[in-house]
Amino acid sequence: MSSALVITIMIALIMILLFVGAPVKPMKFIGQTTVKLGIGVLFLFFFNVFGGVIGLHIPINLFTTVVSGFLGLFGVASLAAIHLFII
Template sequence: MNIWVIAGLLILIVLLLTKGIPLKFSRVLGQGVVKVTIGVLFLFFFNLFGASLGLHIPINIFTAVVAGLLGVPGIASLTAIHIFILP
């Protein structure tokens, strides 16, 4: 099983070295990484200031994507879920 994973990765590396990475794919991937990073920062500052009110939203990939894609309304929706749905 491990040999197939290594072989697949080597084939992928060789293909990327010969064909190159498509520009649109790398642009979309880069924008996604930036948005998720901004989401993590939003959640960090929310947890920092929300601690005095007893609010805490865990930082994981789902919450980071929601906060990164939706921004402040995403933080508000995660807070509402935390307050009203999760005990």
């Protein structure tokens, strides 16, 4: 497939979405989920920066990001407790 055809298809899809509009509920759900996952990554990053001083480290992967993103600071605390007491 040539690059001109791909670009034309992408522009056509963008124009259709601009005129018709994207469905609101799925886009809102995807946006909120993305923001929560981003916040989860930031929580884990700062926990690893400050927890590294006392020897705590939680790996940043999909599972820990989802737990910390959707549960917030309680999720990070539970992951730290699991790391301390179980692992």
